Structure formats: structure tokens, C-alpha cells
Amino acid sequence: MAVITYREALNHALREEMERDDRVFLVGEEVGVYGGAYKVSQGLLEKFGERRVVDTPICESGFTGVGIGSAMVGLRPIVEMMTFNFALVALDQIVNHAAKLFYMSGGQFPIPLVIRGPGGPAHQLAAQHSQSMESYFCHVPGLKVVRPTSPRDAKGLLKSSIRDDNPVIFIESETLYGVKGEVPDDADFLIPLGVAEVKREGRDVTAVAYSGMYYRVLEAAEEVEKTDGISVEIVDPRTLRPMDTETILASVRKTHRVLVAESGAGFAGMGSEIASFITESAFDDLDAPVTRIFGANAPMPYARNLERLKTPSKERIIDAIRKLCSV
Amino acid sequence: SINFLGGHAIVGGYLPIAAGVGFAFRYEDRARVILCVFGDGSVPQGEFHESMNLAGLWKLPVVFICENNRYAMGTAIQRALAQTDISKFAAAYAMPGEACDGMDVLAVRECVGRAVARARESKAPTLVEARTYRFRGHSMRDPAAAVYRTKEEVEEEKRRDPILGLRERLRGAGALDEAAWQALVERVEARVNDAVEFAEASPEPPAEWLTADVYA
Numbered sequence: 001m002a003v004i005t006y007r008e009a010l011n012h013a014l015r016e017e018m019e020r021d022d023r024v025f026l027v028g029e030e031v032g033v034y035g036g037a038y039k040v041s042q043g044l045l046e047k048f049g050e051r052r053v054v055d056t057p058i059c060e061s062g063f064t065g066v067g068i069g070s071a072m073v074g075l076r077p078i079v080e081m082m083t084f085n086f087a088l089v090a091l092d093q094i095v096n097h098a099a100k101l102f103y104m105s106g107g108q109f110p111i112p113l114v115i116r117g118p119g120g121p122a123h124q125l126a127a128q129h130s131q132s133m134e135s136y137f138c139h140v141p142g143l144k145v146v147r148p149t150s151p152r153d154a155k156g157l158l159k160s161s162i163r164d165d166n167p168v169i170f171i172e173s174e175t176l177y178g179v180k181g182e183v184p185d186d187a188d189f190l191i192p193l194g195v196a197e198v199k200r201e202g203r204d205v206t207a208v209a210y211s212g213m214y215y216r217v218l219e220a221a222e223e224v225e226k227t228d229g230i231s232v233e234i235v236d237p238r239t240l241r242p243m244d245t246e247t248i249l250a251s252v253r254k255t256h257r258v259l260v261a262e263s264g265a266g267f268a269g270m271g272s273e274i275a276s277f278i279t280e281s282a283f284d285d286l287d288a289p290v291t292r293i294f295g296a297n298a299p300m301p302y303a304r305n306l307e308r309l310k311t312p313s314k315e316r317i318i319d320a321i322r323k324l325c326s327v
Numbered sequence: 328s329i330n331f332l333g334g335h336a337i338v339g340g341y342l343p344i345a346a347g348v349g350f351a352f353r354y355e356d357r358a359r360v361i362l363c364v365f366g367d368g369s370v371p372q373g374e375f376h377e378s379m380n381l382a383g384l385w386k387l388p389v390v391f392i393c394e395n396n397r398y399a400m401g402t403a404i405q406r407a408l409a410q411t412d413i414s415k416f417a418a419a420y421a422m423p424g425e426a427c428d429g430m431d432v433l434a435v436r437e438c439v440g441r442a443v444a445r446a447r448e449s450k451a452p453t454l455v456e457a458r459t460y461r462f463r464g465h466s467m468r469d470p471a472a473a474v475y476r477t478k479e480e481v482e483e484e485k486r487r488d489p490i491l492g493l494r495e496r497l498r499g500a501g502a503l504d505e506a507a508w509q510a511l512v513e514r515v516e517a518r519v520n521d522a523v524e525f526a527e528a529s530p531e532p533p534a535e536w537l538t539a540d541v542y543a
Contacts, residue, residue, distance in 0.1 A: 025354070051354065057384070062377030065343020070351040072332060072344065092374075096337050097344060103540045105333055110543035141541050165543035 001184055007177040009151040010040045010116075013158035014078065016187045018048055021076060024162060027054040027063055028080030028117075037082045038118060038177055064090035064115065068098050068167075071111045078162060084119030084171055085129050091136075098167040099142030114161045116170035120147075120211055121263050121311050123175065127299035130307075132264030137169040138241045138273070144168045144193055145241040147211045151181040153238055156191030164193060175212050196244035198251060202233030205321055206251040208274055209261040210236050213312070217261050220317035230325050240270060248274070249282050256287040257324045263311050266294035291320050332361075338399075339365065339372030342391070346378045349387030353450060360446040362439070364392045368399025370416065371407055379454065383420035388446035390439060391454045394429060396461040401475040417454035429457030430487040433496075460484040 004012070018024045025048075030037050032045040032055040045053040056063040060081065067077035081087045087094065094115065101109045122130045137145045144166050148154040154172065161168040183189075199214065200221060209217040214236055221232035235251050237243055252258055258278055260271040271292035278290050293312045301307055332348065335341035345363035352359045369375050370393065382389045393413050397404045404411050417424025423445065427438035435457050442453035462485055464470050497503035503511075 057380065059377040059380065061374050062343045062346065062381050065341075065374065065378065066347035066350050066381060069344035069347020069349075070354065071347075073348050073351045075351045075354060077347075092337060092340050093343060096340060097335070101333070102543050105540075107540040107543075109333070112543075144542075 001182045003180055004151060004183050005177065006148075006151040006154045006172070006179045006181070007038065007040055009155035009181075009183045010158055010172065011042060011044070012183070012185075013155045013162070014041065014044060015047065017159055017162040018044070018052060020187070022052075023074065023076045024078065025052040025054060025070075025075065026078045026080060027056060027067060029056055029058055029063075029082045029086075031055060031080050036080070038174065040172075040177070041080065060086050060090035061093050064093040065097065067113050067115070068093060068101070068111060071098075071113045071167075072101065072109045076112045076162065078114045078116060081115060081117030083129055083174070084117050084133055085131065087115060087117070087119075087133070087169075094137070094143070094167070094169070095140050099140045102166070103142060110165040111167045112165045113167045114158070114164075114170055115167070116158065116161075117172060118174045118177070119171040120173050121175070121295070121300060121307075122173075124302060124304060124307060125174070125300075126302040130300040132262065132295070134169075134171055134240055135264060135269045135273075138270065142167065143241065144239065146170045146193065146239050148172065148238065149176070149199070149210055149214045149236050151179060151183045153191060153197075153236075155183050156189055157193065157238060160190045160193050163190070168193070171211070173211050179215075191238070193239045194242040194244055195239065196235055196237045196247035198233060198247065199236045200232065200234040202231040202255065204231045204255055205233065205257045205259060205324055206248070206255045207232050207234045207259045207261060207317075207321070208237065208248055209234060210238065210240070211263070213261045213263050216312065216314050217259075217317055220314045220321060223314070224318055224321050228322060228325070230321060232321060237274075243274075243277075245277050245281070249278065252278055252282045253285045256285055258286070258290045259293060259317070259320055259324060260290060261293040261312060261317060263295050265297050266292055267297065269294055288324050291324055293317055293320050339369035339374040341365075342369065342372075342374050342378035343381070345389055345391075346381045346387055349382060349389040349452070350385065352388050353385070358447055360388045360390060360443050362390045362392060362443075364394060366399060367393060367395040367397065367404050367413060368402075368407070369393070370413055376416075376420075379416065379420040379422070379452075382452040383422045386450050387452055388450050389452045390442040390446055391452065392439065393454065393456045394459055395456050396429075396459045398461060398465070398475065400465045401469070403475065414454060414456040420452075420454075422452045422454060424454040424456070426456040426458060429459030430489040430492060432489055432493050459489075460487065462488075 031041045032053045035042040067079040120132045146157050148157045207217045224230040260274045262270045275290040296310045348361040414424035414426040427434045
């Protein structure tokens with residue numbers, strides 16, 4: 001087990017899966033010669049050549065469609081979005097084609113496709129380069145949606161996504177590429193899709209959080225443990241669709257109080273979905289209403305002070321935990 | 328199993344997918360070709376241009392076949408395209424472009440045949456523009472098709488009917504007499520009727536199919 005960065009973990013996953021299966025290839029903007037805008041694909045062109053590491057012009061609909069078409073006839077493409085913001089340009093390909101062709105063909109054409117790249121809030125990248133989009137994709141039947149939090153998750157979930165026969169939306173994070181952690185180097189290390197992880201054990205409150213918000217909730221949990229003696233359990237869903245509701249509900253039945261934290265705007269967001277199934281399935285176990293923490297209802301501002309106000313802060317999370325526990 | 332990759336309902340949306348199929352054929356070094364058929368209504372779409380560019384750039388074995396019937400639903404081509412000579416778009420993407428009489432079956436066969444051979448031999452794409460016409464309305468809700476074009480225009484175009492045109496050529500060449508023509512018409516009608524009967528006699532899909540095949 002080596003300590004490596006989230007970025008390296010993704011790179012190793014790509015490398016191992018491309019070594020394992022010649023049908024797997026990487027396509028996207030700047031993935032080859034440039035080594036990836038965020039250097040996730042560094043060294044892959046040198047190892048696998050231009051046939052399997054394919055630089056594209058700027059045309060997200062075009063190269064996403066290339067991924068879908070090649071998947072229809074047996075390849076296993078990985079499409080890199082330089083950032084997930086640009087996936088919106090390819091939404092027709094993703095929603096109308098990738099997600100539906102298996103259904104529309106009566107099961108004749110599985111689409112084993114991974115669309116991956118960074119998303120969510122970043123540092124001063126502003127409205128069009130810094131936003132959470134997982135709830136859009138989660139709304140679409142036929143798609144799977146993954147948001148890895150730790151380097152270990154990044155590697156194990158990306159490898160499972162590549163081996164999955166469905167289109168998988170795999171949203172990384174600019175702010176996490178440098179995070180270090182222990183990652184198994186076994187070439188068959190996999191984390192199954194649809195399995196949550198209890199990342200921190202606790203007694204008093206269940207916090208559901210993923211990606212960058214996990215780390216902020218973790219800081220808050222450590223602080224309230226010291227200052228208030230409140231013990232927070234953190235559950236990371238890891239895969240948002242399909243969601244491992246059982247692991248989350250088991251934690252709720254233990255703590256009876258829930259906080260759901262997400263960086264995106266709250267309206268029709270991930271927190272709404274999570275709060276809804278908890279209320280439907282574990283109403284009698286709750287000692288307080290499910291609390292949601294989410295980003296302000298505005299596009300991401302560029303100004304640093306406003307950016308800080310846009311995403312939920314550690315202080316806001318701490319306040320929410322205290323309030324939940326005083327009920 | 329019959330090498331048919333389905334019908335797709337987003338105008339222009341499946342052109343990048345055709346480029347992807349061509350990409351896979353090249354990736355696996357197979358001497359195969361993908362034919363992608365679309366209407367003139369796809370040409371103003373961005374996905375047409377992105378697909379043409381990628382196919383031209385990467386030399387993909389794709390034959391883009393535009394059935395130019397001069398109307399995208401109710402919008403005439405001169406109200407939709409700055410360049411109505413569609414085969415000329417090929418030049419912008421460094422591939423051969425060829426227009427043919429889309430009402431002449433043999434001309435279409437020759438033109439597409441050349442494009443397929445080119446794709447097989449040099450893995451290069453072609454844009455074929457088959458100039459044709461739609462006699463009926465766009466859909467059941469547009470039976471008369473009279474709002475956006477004249478009856479005279481439709482009647483004039485009907486004189487180019489591709490089936491009748493082929494019949495005259497075969498007759499002229501002494502390859503088809505009246506009895507053979509009648510037999511052919513009956514065979515085609517029987518086949519269509521069989522298909523309609525099959526569809527009408529087939530049961531409705533069972534309820535469990537609603538959520539089957541959402542995920543592989």
C-alpha cells in the first residue's frame with residue numbers, strides 16, 4: 001500500500017485498466033501531448049501511443065458521440081471532460097444517447113462508457129468553471145454517477161467504472177487532485193459502484209457528505225467532538241446513482257439525527273433526494289427533521305470573499321450540528 | 328446482427344455516434360464502413376459540423392449521406408442554410424463531397440458505391456448529397472403540406488418519382504414487362520401488409536418491460 005495523490009490514483013487506474021484491456025482508450029481535450037489539463041493522464045501517451053490516447057479538438061458533443069459510437073460496437077472508451085462544466089455542451093449526447101440507447105434498443109447495445117473529469121467548486125474559477133452538477137446527471141435513468149472522495153476511492157471506483165457496462169459519469173475535483181492517501185497497488189483492487197462507506201464512526205449525528213464537502217464536514221466533526229462532545233458519524237455515498245440507501249439508513253437508525261451536506265444549490269439537489277428517502281424509510285427513527293446544508297442560490301462568484309460565502313463553511317456545518325443535537 | 332445501429336430521434340444527434348463507429352473500425356483495423364443517413368435539417372446543427380470535422384481530421388471510414396429533400400419539417404432550405412449546395416460543406420472538412428440525383432436509384436447506388444470503396448481503400452470519409460423530395464407531409468399532423476410549399480411544386484416534383492422513373496428505365500431497356508412489374512408490386516404490397524399484420528397481431532409489451540434494460 002503506497003501513499004499517493006488522488007491524481008496519481010486516477011492515473012494508476014487508467015494505466016492498469018488500459019494495460020488489462022486493449023478495448024479501453026482515453027479520448028478528450030489535451031489528454032495526450034499536453035498530459036491532461038490537470039495532469040491526470042500524464043505519461044499515458046508515451047506508454048500507449050496515439051491509437052489509445054486520443055487528443056481531440058474542442059468539440060464536446062463530437063468526441064462524446066465518438067465515445068458512444070465506439071462503445072456501441074465493442075470498445076470501452078473513457079471520455080475526459082477537461083472540466084465537467086464543458087459536459088453541458090455534450091448534454092444531448094449524454095442524456096439522449098448514452099443513457100438511452102440500451103433501453104431504446106431493447107438491450108441490444110450496452111454503452112460501456114466512462115465520462116470523467118473534475119467538477120464542483122474550485123478556487124476562483126467563477127461561474128462557468130466552478131459548479132456542482134451531479135444532481136443533473138443523477139436525474140437521468142440509465143446513467144450511473146460517481147463522486148470519489150479519497151485517493152483510494154478514486155482508484156477503486158474508476159477501475160470499477162471502466163469495467164461497468166453502463167455509461168458512468170465520474171466527477172473528480174480540482175481541489176482534491178493533490179490530496180494524499182493510502183491506495184492499494186493491487187491491479188485488481190476495485191470498489192464496487194453503489195456501495196457507501198462509513199468514513200468516520202460516531203454516535204450522535206449522521207452526516208452524509210462526499211467529495212470536497214466530506215473534508216469540510218470532517219473538520220467540523222473533529223471540532224464539535226472537542227468543544228461539545230458531539231460524536232458525528234460520516235457516511236460517504238461515493239456513488240450517487242445507484243445510491244447505497246441501506247448503509248445510510250443503518251447509520252440513521254443508530255444516531256437518529258441527520259445532516260446532509262452538499263456544495264451545490266439546494267433546490268432539487270442531492271440533499272433533497274437523500275432527505276426524502278430517509279424520511280420515507282426511517283421517519284420513526286428520527287429525533288429531528290433531516291437538516292440540509294447546501295450552497296447559496298447563486299452562480300459561483302469570482303470574488304474570493306463571495307466565493308467563501310457561496311459554499312457551506314465549516315462554521316455553518318458546526319452550527320447545524322449543534323442545532324440538530326439541541327433538539 | 329444485421330449491422331443496423333438503430334433509428335435516432337434527435338436531428339443531427341447521431342452523427343457524432345456514426346463518427347465513433349468509424350473510429351472503432353479504424354481502432355480495430357477492420358475493413359468496415361459506416362453509412363450515416365440524415366436530412367438537410369441536420370446540416371445547420373453543430374453536431375453535423377463536429378462530426379464532419381472529426382471524420383475528416385482522423386480519416387474515419389464514414390459515408391455521410393444527406394437526403395436533401397429541401398424542407399426540414401416546414402422550413403425550406405433557403406430559409407435554413409447560408410450555403411444550400413450541401414455537398415460543398417465537404418471541402419471545409421477536407422473530404423470529397425458528391426451530389427447525386429436522389430430520385431435516380433442507380434445514380435445513388437453508383438455515388439454511394441464510390442464513397443464506400445473510398446472508405447474501404449483509403450479509410451477516408453465522403454459527404455454524399457442525394458437531392459430528393461418529400462411528396463407527403465412531414466407527419467400525420469401535416470397531411471397537406473400546403474402551408475410552406477405550393478401544390479404545383481409538389482405535383483411537379485411527383486414527375487420525378489424514383490420508383491416510376493426506375494420502372495421506365497427498366498422497360499426501356501427491355502428488362503421489365505407489365506406482368507413482371509405487376510408481380511413486383513404485389514410482392515412489395517404483400518410484404519408491407521405482412522409487416523402491418525405482424526405488428527397489429529403482436530401483443531402489447533408486458534408491464535415488466537417498463538423498467539427492463541435501463542441498465543446493462
